[in-house]
Amino acid sequence: MEIALSEAKNAARREEVPVGAVIVNKNGKIIAKDGNRTQEMKDPTAHAEILTIRKACQRQKSERLVGHDIYVTLQPCKMCLEAIISARIKRLYYGAPDTSIPASGVYGITNDKAQKSLALEIYPSIGEDESIKLIKKFFKERR
């Protein structure tokens, strides 16, 4: 998560919303990391998670990342969550909660049998404080 936070800081330096992501393989080795680049790439899908999944899939030469884990500094939006599920990632660790997503469970995922069957394990609040600090600072400077 420290490396994801460092990617988030790099994103902030690029004037992007500071979110970073890291994917590690079954052996705990980092195979992809990146930060948010929606403005730089003029691409609303260029969230840290999507970029990292794409990189990891290229590296693994597969559209599936079975047994891999992803670390994200912010709770993924629904687009990214679906991408994480589609990629068959095993565990999602994230830092700050996204306050724009209803608090009742994580996207209601914990109560959704269909998604439960996909067996994505979700661990919130990892490195939460620093992640929140980064995002608050970013938006404070811009308001």
Added chain:
Amino acid sequence: MEIALSEAKNAARREEVPVGAVIVNKNGKIIAKDGNRTQEMKDPTAHAEILTIRKACQRQKSERLVGHDIYVTLQPCKMCLEAIISARIKRLYYGAPDTSIPASGVYGITNDKAQKSLALEIYPSIGEDESIKLIKKFFKERR
């Protein structure tokens, strides 16, 4: 939608799940079209909608597609729906319903105030029959 269906047929020829998408600008001009390429690109996010949004954003040099419409041959998954909303696309026209998505409204979107406020208009069942035929044929040949 005819052009989206033709993109879906091209996808089928590439051995991809046959889904196609087209984005038109405010003047009704096609600015991007593509089909599903998840296997070819080894990228679980390379759905027709995501590829088309990326292309359109590159062409418009903007991460927003305000006033643009998207035509998709199949009801978008949640990842693509979020991408469509993030891109600020105005209208979504789609063909076949995705039977894996609960039938109560479109993703419950019609009852969701937050998403309603984003003002995405959704029109299902456009060119539905041909789209369903394509997808059924594809999976039949592979089972």
